[in-house]
Amino acid sequence: xxxxxxxxxxxxxxxxxxxxxxxxxxxxxxxxxxxxxxxxxxxxxxxxxxxxxxxxxxxxxxxxxxxxxxxxxxxxxxxxxxxxx
Numbered sequence: 001x002x003x004x005x006x007x008x009x010x011x012x013x014x015x016x017x018x019x020x021x022x023x024x025x026x027x028x029x030x031x032x033x034x035x036x037x038x039x040x041x042x043x044x045x046x047x048x049x050x051x052x053x054x055x056x057x058x059x060x061x062x063x064x065x066x067x068x069x070x071x072x073x074x075x076x077x078x079x080x081x082x083x084x085x
Contacts, residue, residue, distance in 0.1 A: 002078035003048040005055060008041045012067035023062050030054040034080050045080035 011019040024042055027035045033046040033054060044051050055072070062068050 001048045001076060002046065003051050004075045004077060004079040005044045005051055006041050006073040006075075007044065007055065008071040009062065010069040010071075011062075011065055012069060013065070019062060019065055019068070023058055026058045026061065027054060036080070043080070045078050048076075 009020050009023055010016070013019075024035065024037055027033070027042065027044060030050070032050055033044055036043045036045075044055060059068075059070055062070075
């Protein structure tokens with residue numbers, strides 16, 4: 001089963017951009033996943049367990065920074081490949 005996950009990351013500190021960029025960069029190192037970023041969120045597409053394992057690993061790493069907030073939407077379909085009419 002493929003999945004799509006939309007992630008918004010809010011590091012609660014003055015210098016919030018570097019932790020967000022680090023999180024996104026680390027996601028890009030997971031082979032087999034498609035990672036797309038826009039001004040509001042990051043989307044991760046791929047096989048369910050691979051996506052969830054990568055996200056879990058990278059959120060855990062981000063939690064080394066105190067007061068990190070993540071908001072996720074998880075969909076049981078690969079919306080990266082949905083044909084728009």
